[in-house]
Amino acid sequence: MKGMLNGLLAVVSLxxxxxxxxxxxxxxxxxxxxxxxxxxxVVGLALGGLFLSGRVNKTEDIHITE
Numbered sequence: 001m002k003g004m005l006n007g008l009l010a011v012v013s014l015x016x017x018x019x020x021x022x023x024x025x026x027x028x029x030x031x032x033x034x035x036x037x038x039x040x041x042v043v044g045l046a047l048g049g050l051f052l053s054g055r056v057n058k059t060e061d062i063h064i065t066e
Contacts, residue, residue: 003054010047017041 017040024033 003051006047006054007051010044010051013040013044013047017044 017037020033020037020040024030024037027033
């Protein structure tokens with residue numbers, strides 16, 4: 001459940017990041033939209049990394065010859 005929540009929050013934060021970037025490009029040079037976009041982009045990438053790291057099968061041995 002925790003991994004799926006990280007994935008869902010990553011998608012939501014990346015959508016918010018795209019929305020604020022769109023608002024930044026259509027506004028009259030409002031820097032707050034750019035700061036919020038970068039903040040949500042970093043959060044989305046971190047949560048996406050946590051989601052993908054939980055997908056690794058940790059019970060199976062990995063050999064260098066495989």
